[in-house]
Every structure is written in C-alpha cells, then in structure tokens.
Amino acid sequence: MHSLIEHARAFPARADADGWHLAPLAAGQSPQVLFISCSDSRVIPSLICRALPGELFELRTAGNIVPAYSLDRPSGEAATIEFAVQVLRVNDIVVCGHSHCGAVGALVRGDDLTTVPALARWLADTTAEHDTAEHTSTEHDTTEHRTTERTTPEHGTGGPDTGRHAPGTPQQTAHQATHQATHTTADDTSDDTSDDTSDDDETALTAAVQRHVLAQLDRLRGYPAVRTRLADGTLTLHGWYYQVHTGTVYAHRPCDGTFTPL
Numbered sequence: 216m217h218s219l220i221e222h223a224r225a226f227p228a229r230a231d232a233d234g235w236h237l238a239p240l241a242a243g244q245s246p247q248v249l250f251i252s253c254s255d256s257r258v259i260p261s262l263i264c265r266a267l268p269g270e271l272f273e274l275r276t277a278g279n280i281v282p283a284y285s286l287d288r289p290s291g292e293a294a295t296i297e298f299a300v301q302v303l304r305v306n307d308i309v310v311c312g313h314s315h316c317g318a319v320g321a322l323v324r325g326d327d328l329t330t331v332p333a334l335a336r337w338l339a340d341t342t343a344e345h346d347t348a349e350h351t352s353t354e355h356d357t358t359e360h361r362t363t364e365r366t367t368p369e370h371g372t373g374g375p376d377t378g379r380h381a382p383g384t385p386q387q388t389a390h391q392a393t394h395q396a397t398h399t400t401a402d403d404t405s406d407d408t409s410d411d412t413s414d415d416d417e418t419a420l421t422a423a424v425q426r427h428v429l430a431q432l433d434r435l436r437g438y439p440a441v442r443t444r445l446a447d448g449t450l451t452l453h454g455w456y457y458q459v460h461t462g463t464v465y466a467h468r469p470c471d472g473t474f475t476p477l
C-alpha cells in the first residue's frame with residue numbers, strides 16, 4: 216500500500232509533467248465511451264486504451280456482469296449504465312471480458328461459493344442469460360454488425376474467415392470452442408497429458424468468457440435507454456476479450472461470430 220500512497224501523492228506533479236490538463240475537468244465530463252470490465256486487478260481499461268482523465272466512463276464488476284434492468288430491483292450497475300447512456304450520451308459501450316477470469320471460471324467449474332454467498336448470488340444471476348444469448352445470437356449479431364460496421368475500426372480488417380481462427384485460440388467462436396471442449400472431454404484417452412487438460416481448460420474458459428461477454432451485450436439491449444439509442448443509430452456496442460498474459464485485445468466480429476485481435 217505504501218508505494219501506492221506515494222504514487223497518489225505524486226500524481227499532481229506527474230500529471231503536470233505528462234502535460235495533462237486537469238483543471239478543465241472541473242467544468243464537467245464528456246466521455247465518449249462506457250467501458251464495462253471485470254474488477255480483476257490485471258485488467259486496467261485506461262491503461263489498455265491509454266485513456267486520459269475524462270475519456271473513459273468505467274463500470275467494473277465481478278465478472279463484468281451487467282444485471283438485468285429492473286426498477287423493482289435497482290442496482291448501482293444499472294444506474295451507472297443509464298447515466299452514461301442517457302445523461303453523458305456516450306457514443307460507445309465496450310463490454311470487455313478477460314482470460315483467466317476467476318468469476319467466469321467459478322461458473323464454468325461450478326465452484327463451491329458457500330463462503331461468499333453474495334458473490335454466488337451475483338454470478339448465478341448470469342447463468343440464465345447464457346442461454347438467452349444463444350437463442351438470440353442471430354438478432355444480436357445482425358444488430359451489432361449494423362451498428363459497429365459504420366463507426367468502429369476494429370472490425371474493418373480481416374475477412375470472414377482468414378484461417379487465423381485455429382481451434383484453441385481466442386479467435387474462435389464461443390460456440391466452436393465449447394463444442395471442441397465437449398468433444399475433447401468425450402473422447403478423453405489415457406495418453407492425454409496434464410498439459411492437454413490444461414489447454415482444454417483454458418480453451419473452455421476462453422469460450423465461456425466470450426459467450427459471457429455476448430450475454431452481457433444482450434442484457435444491455437434490455438435497457439430502455441440503450442434500446443432507444445441503438446434504434447436511432449447513436450450508440451454502438453462492442454464485445455472485447457482481453458488476454459491478461461499477453462496484453463492482446465480481441466474484438467467480437469458479429470459477421471462471423473469470432474473474436475479477432477484489434
């Protein structure tokens with residue numbers, strides 16, 4: 216903690232040395248992007264995007280979960296999203312999942328979370344949405360493609376299938392990876408090594424995280440403010456996947472369902 220305090224103490228001088236103009240921020244904020252990510256300490260949106268103060272409006276939750284919109288059960292997350300979309304009028308929302316995510320991993324493995332009941336309840340709230348994401352994937356992909364193609368550079372390169380989507384890599388679709396993981400488990404043989412198992416686990420988690428990101432995007436579409444802004448073409452949704460051990464960011468390509476490097 217001590218080093219963090221020292222850095223915080225030195226921040227004004229450092230900001231000044233870096234040429235950041237903080238004084239105008241007193242007049243208000245007008246971030247262009249709402250960035251929703253996991254609370255995981257390895258994921259630092261402003262560092263990844265090299266965003267300056269005032270540029271990113273962040274929402275960080277365990278597992279980058281977007282709760283369902285409900286006025287009967289208000290949440291800080293829903294309030295944050297509504298404020299960003301309706302008041303700040305952000306142009307884009309990024310939902311960014313990440314590799315080695317403990318929250319999604321707990322869901323995939325079915326971990327015993329009895330000692331953290333609030334976390335268990337929070338995570339359980341997302342499981343039904345995974346099915347919803349599958350059922351609505353066609354509509355979802357069409358909508359996201361229409362909105363992102365116009366304004367986002369991350370989908371501007373790379374064909375529908377460039378051969379880069381090798382099994383076991385983050386580029387493959389969540390469905391492909393899930394099916395592969397299932398198939399591998401069913402065909403498990405005695406000469407499999409622990410490394411193979413580890414790779415399979417990582418592949419399955421990658422798939423789960425990416426599906427999880429898409430499920431959160433679907434939940435966002437259930438927010439009245441988001442729905443309105445999408446309908447009038449003033450808001451774009453993005454699904455990202457961040458690899459914590461390489462720093463690589465992958466973006467969902469609605470046209471073919473893959474996640475490819477930005």
Ligand SMILES: [Zn+2]
Pocket residue numbers: 253254255277278279313315316317318319
């Ligand atoms: Zn996480």
